[in-house]
Amino acid sequence: MVSKIKLLLAEDESALGQIIKESLETRDFEVILCDNGEKAFEKYKSESPEILVLDVMMPKKDGFTLAKEIRAIDDTIPIIFLTAKSQTADVVEGFSIGGNDYLKKPFSMEELIVRIYNLLSRTKVQKASKILEIGNYIFDFPKQRLQFKDEETIQLTHREAHLLFHLINNKNQVLDRSVILNKLWGTDDFFSARSMDVFITKLRKKLKKDETIQIINVRGFGYKLTV
Structure with missing residues (x-):
């Protein structure tokens, strides 16, 4: 039996969050969905996910702040940012605080899934070298x-x-x-x-x-x- 990949999704748009969650679950992901950054940080600590997909604009704690806190204790877990922002400065900030990839809304589920698998594959190689x-x-x-x-x-x-x-x-x-x-x-x-x-x-x-x-x-x- 193939073990499921545990993914933490932080997205405050409930409809979009459910669409992403259900789409990933049909592809053998175990998805932990949170609607704000504070909940996401608690779930990150308790659930030990393998990859994070974080919306940038969230209540209580935005995606960038959440990523900074996680990077302070974990420098290996892959992070993908989801954002409606398109300014170059925001993209640069996302990468500078430890993001591995950046996907602008609206996006296709297939593109998100390809990016997730690419990051997981890259991380597996990096971990093997450690x-x-x-x-x-x-x-x-x-x-x-x-x-x-x-x-x-x-x-x-x-x-x-x-x-x-x-x-x-x-x-x-x-x-x-x-x-x-x-x-x-x-x-x-x-x-x-x-x-x-x-x-x-x-x-x-x-x-x-x-x-x-x-x-x-x-x-x-x-x-x-x-x-």
């Missing part, structure tokens, strides 16, 4: 799992996984403390910095089986992962 090796560990970033040799996998939290991903991508280089705090915590204040120190300690414990791996505190600058 299986990383570090010493004797295999790190599956999309699944947030860490495995030492052939032993059982360790499940990481969302923040642990993203922090480790950035450390590995900057291996043997200093990872700027302020930059990573703003990216993962949204602020570089004292309390967030202390929280980051706690996560670094947790990662050190989870990587301790390979003694060649070290996460070094570079005082005043940040952290450096060495192997």
Whole structure:
């Protein structure tokens, strides 16, 4: 049995939302429909969709604001914006805050579906490239799992996984403390910095089986992962 693709649709025009939902459901999508940005954000956190289709103009929280909040905690999920706006500045803004595609109303369902499948296919390839090796560990970033040799996998939290991903991508280089705090915590204040120190300690414990791996505190600058 083919598993359904879970899609979150945020669209405040009820008629259009239902049309899109029903059309996608005939093509083996599981569609979570929300009529405002606040509901969509809550459903994103509780339902873990694979792709987002967001109307730009929505009550309570618009699509751009919603996308910014999601991108602050998830830099991989594909996002398609739906909009009646046609100004170049709006298109540019949509891409600059992390949108992957942009569809102007009115549009055909076939075009939307093609764009969804293209993004999902591209994301699958990108995720496959995020299986990383570090010493004797295999790190599956999309699944947030860490495995030492052939032993059982360790499940990481969302923040642990993203922090480790950035450390590995900057291996043997200093990872700027302020930059990573703003990216993962949204602020570089004292309390967030202390929280980051706690996560670094947790990662050190989870990587301790390979003694060649070290996460070094570079005082005043940040952290450096060495192997």
